[in-house]
Amino acid sequence: MKKKEYFHYNMFNSITKIIKNGWEGFWRQGFLTFATSLVIFIAVVLGTSLFFFQGGISYLIGEIEDKIDVSVTFKDGTLRATILEFREELIQLPEIKKVDYVSPEDAYEAFVEKNQGNQYMEALELLDVNPFLATLRIQAESTDQYTEIAEYVRRSAYIESIAEVNDYERGAMISSLRELTQGIQGIGIALTIFLSLIAIIVTFNTLRLSIFSQKEEIEIMRLVGATNGFIRGPFLFQGILCGLFAAAFSFIVFTFSLFSLNQKFIELFMGFDVLAFFQSNIIIILILQLLIGVGLGVLSSYFAIRKYLKN
Amino acid sequence: MIDFKNVSKEYPPSIAKESKVAIHDINFSVNPGEFVILCGRSGAGKTTILKLISCEEKPTTGDVFFNEINTRDVNKSEAYKIRQKIGFVFQDFKLLGYKTVYENVAYALEAFNFNSKLVRDEVMQVLELVGLEGKADRLPKELSGGEKQRTSIARALIHRPEIILADEPTGNLDPYHSRDIAKMLLKINDTGSTVILSTHSKDIVNSLKRRVITLEDGRIIRDEEEGVFSL
Numbered sequence: 399m400k401k402k403e404y405f406h407y408n409m410f411n412s413i414t415k416i417i418k419n420g421w422e423g424f425w426r427q428g429f430l431t432f433a434t435s436l437v438i439f440i441a442v443v444l445g446t447s448l449f450f451f452q453g454g455i456s457y458l459i460g461e462i463e464d465k466i467d468v469s470v471t472f473k474d475g476t477l478r479a480t481i482l483e484f485r486e487e488l489i490q491l492p493e494i495k496k497v498d499y500v501s502p503e504d505a506y507e508a509f510v511e512k513n514q515g516n517q518y519m520e521a522l523e524l525l526d527v528n529p530f531l532a533t534l535r536i537q538a539e540s541t542d543q544y545t546e547i548a549e550y551v552r553r554s555a556y557i558e559s560i561a562e563v564n565d566y567e568r569g570a571m572i573s574s575l576r577e578l579t580q581g582i583q584g585i586g587i588a589l590t591i592f593l594s595l596i597a598i599i600v601t602f603n604t605l606r607l608s609i610f611s612q613k614e615e616i617e618i619m620r621l622v623g624a625t626n627g628f629i630r631g632p633f634l635f636q637g638i639l640c641g642l643f644a645a646a647f648s649f650i651v652f653t654f655s656l657f658s659l660n661q662k663f664i665e666l667f668m669g670f671d672v673l674a675f676f677q678s679n680i681i682i683i684l685i686l687q688l689l690i691g692v693g694l695g696v697l698s699s700y701f702a703i704r705k706y707l708k709n
Numbered sequence: 710m711i712d713f714k715n716v717s718k719e720y721p722p723s724i725a726k727e728s729k730v731a732i733h734d735i736n737f738s739v740n741p742g743e744f745v746i747l748c749g750r751s752g753a754g755k756t757t758i759l760k761l762i763s764c765e766e767k768p769t770t771g772d773v774f775f776n777e778i779n780t781r782d783v784n785k786s787e788a789y790k791i792r793q794k795i796g797f798v799f800q801d802f803k804l805l806g807y808k809t810v811y812e813n814v815a816y817a818l819e820a821f822n823f824n825s826k827l828v829r830d831e832v833m834q835v836l837e838l839v840g841l842e843g844k845a846d847r848l849p850k851e852l853s854g855g856e857k858q859r860t861s862i863a864r865a866l867i868h869r870p871e872i873i874l875a876d877e878p879t880g881n882l883d884p885y886h887s888r889d890i891a892k893m894l895l896k897i898n899d900t901g902s903t904v905i906l907s908t909h910s911k912d913i914v915n916s917l918k919r920r921v922i923t924l925e926d927g928r929i930i931r932d933e934e935e936g937v938f939s940l
Contacts, residue, residue: 415819426807618803621763622864623793624820626786707785 416628420635423612430608431640437604438644438694441597445690446652446683448590450672453679455586457670459579463541468548469564470534476559481532484556488536491550493543498535505530531561541579601694605640606702609633616706626707633699641695645687652676652683710872710903711739711762716771718757718927731757732927734771739905741871744898747907748914748938749924755907757927759874762905763795764788776871793821796865796873796902800880802857804849804864810836811845814863821868835863839893855886862893872903879910891917914938 424431472481481499488497500508506528513519522529536551538544551563609616612633619629653676656663660673676683716735722728732754739745747755760766761773764780765788773780775791783791797803804813814832823831836842839859849857858878865873875894879887891906891913898904908914914921914937921936922929931939 411824419819614803615805618805619820620789621792621797621803622817622820623789623795623868625789628820 412628412631416631417635420632420639423632424636424639427608427611427636430604430611431636434601434604434608434695435640435643435647437597437601438640438691439648441594441601441694442644442648442687442690443651444593444597445590446648446687448586448593449679449683449686450675452583452586453675454667454670454672455579455582457675458668461669462579464537466537466541466544468536468538468544468551469562470536470551470560471562471564472532472534472559473561474531476532478532480556480559481534484554484559485534487554488534488551491547493539493547495537495539497537500533500535502528502530502532505533598694598698602698602701605637605695605698608636609699609702609706613706616703620707629707630700630703633703634696637695637697637699638692639695641691641693642688643691644695645691648687648691649684710741710743710776711905712772712774713737713758713761714772714774716761716768716773718754718761718766719769730927732761732924735927735929737922737929737932739872739903741903742898742901744895744904744917744919745906746914746917746919746921746936747905747924748909748921748936750909753924754927755909755924756876758924759876759905759907762872762874763797764791793868794871796868796870798858798861798865798873798875798878800877802849802861802881804857804860806849809846809848810841810852810860810863813849813860814867817864817867823868831867832863835867838866839863853886854882855889858882858886858890859893862890862897866897866902870902872905873897875904875906877907877909879908879913884912887913888916911938 470484478501485497485499488494509522509530510519513522536547538547548563551557551560616629656673656676660671663672664670713735717733718731720726720729720731735754735758747758749755757766761768761780762775764775764783767781776794778791780791805816808816811832814835815828818828818831833842833845836845839862841856841859841863844852844856849860852860858881861878865875873894878894879890882890887910894904894906895917906913906917918935920934921931921938923931923933923936923939
């Protein structure tokens with residue numbers, strides 16, 4: 399029988415053999431597979447934590463921005479209709495996110511609720527009248543627009559009815575907060591890049607050690623005439639398996655710890671509901687973990703095996 | 710089939726070693742179906758010649774032709790095409806310790822993307838040829854030195870190569886098993902395969918009565934039909 403008749407160069411056969419050899423290597427290597435998966439697991443946990451960190455930062459920025467506003471206090475006796483008319487005008491501006499009208503009664507009630515039983519409450523009771531004035535609380539789309547909004551209010555036709563535009567003490571705070579949030583986000587991005595680089599280097603070295611231990615096997619494969627693709631394939635598949643294993647384990651660890659420790663996390667992260675964030679981003683997190691795990695596994699395997707396929 | 714034309718090979722210096730001329734201006738040819746013994750002391754250049762044939766090394770000067778293909782023109786990603794025509798037998802067997810005899814031999818066929826259904830028949834046929842049909846399920850550690858080398862020969866034969874390169878295949882074996890391996894290589898040669906055997910064993914060289922190329926310090930000092938050991 400002619401030699402050529404024996405050969406079936408079909409892609410399915412090759413892939414099956416590559417997967418089979420990769421799977422065998424994954425289990426046979428035992429400790430090294432575990433070590434590689436562990437390093438990738440750490441990288442996946444790191445990457446996922448950074449995603450949570452970014453989520454937490456966004457939450458905090460949102461929280462702080464929600465608490466910042468420009469308060470426009472109207473003179474006593476200003477008609478409610480006038481104030482609401484001005485509110486309508488302000489809402490039309492693209493820079494403004496929302497404008498809340500707080501009537502003197504609402505302000506009184508809010509004060510009572512907040513200061514129940516303390517000395518301020520006693521002082522208020524002594525006055526016997528409602529000392530609060532009607533206000534408009536304006537929130538901007540962006541923190542850098544508060545000064546412009548305050549200027550707009552001062553130039554408006556309603557200035558005669560306005561007692562106070564309160565942005566003086568907040569202007570500096572708003573601007574420094576903006577710088578701070580930008581700084582925190584910058585640090586977060588830099589930290590992500592730095593830690594990712596470390597993860598890549600550590601994973602690459604662990605896999606290199608794993609592949610080094612199979613140096614003789616690679617040499618034999620080369621000498622029996624295996625193509626570079628056939629030699630590389632099982633190692634890349636091993637990398638994929640380590641990545642999948644690490645991503646799955648990391649997903650389980652995150653799910654378990656968030657479900658059991660969420661209340662503690664909420665206290666620790668100033669009200670940031672980590673579990674709710676996890677649940678609403680579950681698909682993104684799963685994809686992110688798979689991408690980090692499998693990506694690290696495959697890339698590191700590719701570069702680690704390259705050295706042995708040079709001749 | 711194989712042509713060495715004015716071939717020299719010099720290994721560049723490294724931190725631990727000075728540069729070394731492994732072979733110097735060598736010329737010889739091997740015809741299809743020939744049995745050639747490369748004879749010489751350790752370091753004479755025998756292994757370098759085998760590495761040049763299998764494209765593991767490139768000559769520093771001169772040209773090596775394999776089936777009229779200049780190995781200089783074969784780039785690293787294409788070297789497998791040459792190696793698929795070669796069967797290797799090594800002094801240290803180079804068997805995969807975690808695979809059985811059967812798997813070690815079948816493994817070479819996997820690299821060729823061989824049809825799985827035919828693998829078993831082919832492997833059993835070759836194991837029968839080397840007398841290991843009853844030990845297919847043994848691991849290498851359960852075999853004697855001679856049996857390990859037979860497994861290595863079975864692996865070298867499984868893809869029906871055009872040439873067998875045997876690098877000191879009897880180096881780790883006792884005289885009885887050495888003769889056994891030598892006979893087996895003769896048997897393979899009788900089926901039409903070209904064999905190049907590197908050895909420094911006087912008994913093997915003298916018993917085979919085939920062409921002997923004697924090397925000394927990287928040079929060919931003798932090339933005789935039915936040669937004898939003379940160092």
